[in-house]
Amino acid sequence: MISRQRSAAAGPSPGGTPAESPYLRVSVTDPVKLGNGVQAYISYRVSTTTNMPEYRGPEKIVIRRFNDFVWLHECLAEKNKGIFIPPLPEKSAVEKFRFSAEFIELRRRALDVFVNRIASHPHLRQSEDLRNFLQADEEAWTMERTRSQEGSIFRKRPSDFIQMFKEVQAKVSDAVLGKDKPVEESDPDYEKLKHYIFELEEHLVEAQKQSFRLVKRYRDLAQTLSDFGKAVTLLGGCEGSNLGNSFTELGSQAELLSYKINNKAQELLMNFEEPTKEYVRTVQSIKITMGDRAQAFRQQRELTESAKLKEINLEKLRVVRPDKVLEAEVDFKETKAQSEAACKHFEMIVKLMQRELVRFQEEKTRDLGAVFYDFIGVQIQLANDTADAWRAIIPKLESCAQQNTVTST
Numbered sequence: 001m002i003s004r005q006r007s008a009a010a011g012p013s014p015g016g017t018p019a020e021s022p023y024l025r026v027s028v029t030d031p032v033k034l035g036n037g038v039q040a041y042i043s044y045r046v047s048t049t050t051n052m053p054e055y056r057g058p059e060k061i062v063i064r065r066f067n068d069f070v071w072l073h074e075c076l077a078e079k080n081k082g083i084f085i086p087p088l089p090e091k092s093a094v095e096k097f098r099f100s101a102e103f104i105e106l107r108r109r110a111l112d113v114f115v116n117r118i119a120s121h122p123h124l125r126q127s128e129d130l131r132n133f134l135q136a137d138e139e140a141w142t143m144e145r146t147r148s149q150e151g152s153i154f155r156k157r158p159s160d161f162i163q164m165f166k167e168v169q170a171k172v173s174d175a176v177l178g179k180d181k182p183v184e185e186s187d188p189d190y191e192k193l194k195h196y197i198f199e200l201e202e203h204l205v206e207a208q209k210q211s212f213r214l215v216k217r218y219r220d221l222a223q224t225l226s227d228f229g230k231a232v233t234l235l236g237g238c239e240g241s242n243l244g245n246s247f248t249e250l251g252s253q254a255e256l257l258s259y260k261i262n263n264k265a266q267e268l269l270m271n272f273e274e275p276t277k278e279y280v281r282t283v284q285s286i287k288i289t290m291g292d293r294a295q296a297f298r299q300q301r302e303l304t305e306s307a308k309l310k311e312i313n314l315e316k317l318r319v320v321r322p323d324k325v326l327e328a329e330v331d332f333k334e335t336k337a338q339s340e341a342a343c344k345h346f347e348m349i350v351k352l353m354q355r356e357l358v359r360f361q362e363e364k365t366r367d368l369g370a371v372f373y374d375f376i377g378v379q380i381q382l383a384n385d386t387a388d389a390w391r392a393i394i395p396k397l398e399s400c401a402q403q404n405t406v407t408s409t
Contacts, residue, residue: 024050024119026134028112031104041065042104044111048134054126060135066091068133069111071145075129076118081292081345082352083124084360086117087281106274113278121359183298193357194290201283208280211273218265222258229254242400250393257389264382268375275371279364286360293349300342307332307339 030045048060069088077085089110115133118124132144185191229251236247310332317324 022050022052024048024052024125026112026115026119028108028115031108033099033104040099041067042099042107044108046115046134052125054131056135062133062135062137062141064133066107066111068141068145069114071148072118072129072133073114075148076124076127077288079127079129080124081296082289082349082356083121084282084286084289084356085124086114086121087278087285088114089281102269106270109270109274110278183301184294185297197283197286197290201280201287204276204280204283208273208276211268211276215265215269215273218261218268222262222265225254225258225261229258242396246393246396246400249396253389253393257386260385260389261382264378264385267378272371272375272378275367279368282360286356289349289353289356293346293353296342296346296349300339300346303335303339303342307336310335 025048027047028044029047031042032044033040034043035041043063043065046062046064048055049058051058070091073085073088076083089107118127118130124130132141136144231251232247232254233251236244236249236251238244239247310328314325314328314332317328
């Protein structure tokens with residue numbers, strides 16, 4: 001299922017489409033543990049094939065670690081407000097499971113889906129940050145990471161900290177005065193959208209939780225069948241008759257069925273539980289974008305109100321304090337320009353979200369449809385395997401019963 005998602009997300013393959021059709025295909029493979037103790041981490045081979053002219057060649061292989069994927073996600077989220085940035089898998093894990101084979105494979109698959117969703121996005125695939133991530137060599141990559149950190153809190157100027165302090169102080173004052181309730185949009189359609197997103201998240205979380213329980217149930221059943229098979233095989237060894245052979249065959253079939261059920265449990269984990277979990281993260285990413293929209297709405301409202309107040313103050317000063325007019329006029333024009341920019345920024349986020357929602361619904365319909373189709377296929381195969389295993393025992397049990405009947409007569 002994950003590979004199907006990646007192939008669909010990666011765009012056209014170079015061999016199946018005309019050369020003029022742009023494609024960008026990425027694979028995340030070969031996880032390798034490096035370092036020891038608390039310094040240990042997993043590196044991944046990130047392979048890219050493309051015919052996009054922005055790239056330096058048709059093929060490139062680089063080595064990246066999880067923090068590099070985090071860097072890419074943060075850069076895209078910062079520079080693309082209004083766009084649903086594909087989610088990353090969880091950053092932290094219980095220490096004793098952090099380097100288990102299953103956890104590493106699940107993370108590798110999730111990172112593969114993450115980067116291919118970016119590569120298939122009509123806007124994000126043009127990102128310079130994505131190009132650097134996919135093709136920068138070690139030295140250039142280190143320089144790029146260092147350069148991008150210049151905007152972090154550790155590089156801020158003293159005036160930036162003063163502004164941050166003023167904003168915090170204003171928020172505290174508003175809270176004390178009872179003005180801390182944020183101004184929100186009153187668009188009925190947007191209210192319906194928010195309700196849908198929150199409800200969707202709730203149902204996806206429940207579906208993921210139940211899929212986890214289903215996987216666990218299958219694994220428990222597989223272990224129980226294995227134990228049962230061993231016990232019945234030993235029981236058959238105590239018998240020297242057809243009954244003993246029947247018990248031995250029953251034990252063998254139970255252990256074979258245990259193996260098949262365990263494999264199906266792994267398929268459910270990879271192709272049902274994990275894709276469902278990924279869509280939970282996707283909906284959470286949408287909620288982050290909704291938070292950006294709410295912040296942009298409040299900012300443009302506050303700046304608009306501020307510009308109006310400064311315009312009124314300017315008109316008063318023209319009458320009572322002509323010497324202050326020039327300074328107030330400059331302040332008003334700056335605020336008005338900021339207000340207009342904030343309004344355009346908010347409108348841009350609204351338009352981008354509308355397009356993103358269309359994309360999201362199309363992808364969700366395709367991906368979750370495939371997930372549940374595969375789920376049904378696993379259930380059918382498992383039912384057939386179970387029936388075949390027990391059906392194979394019937395002839396021997398019937399033969400044993402018939403022999404016992406003949407002997408008794």
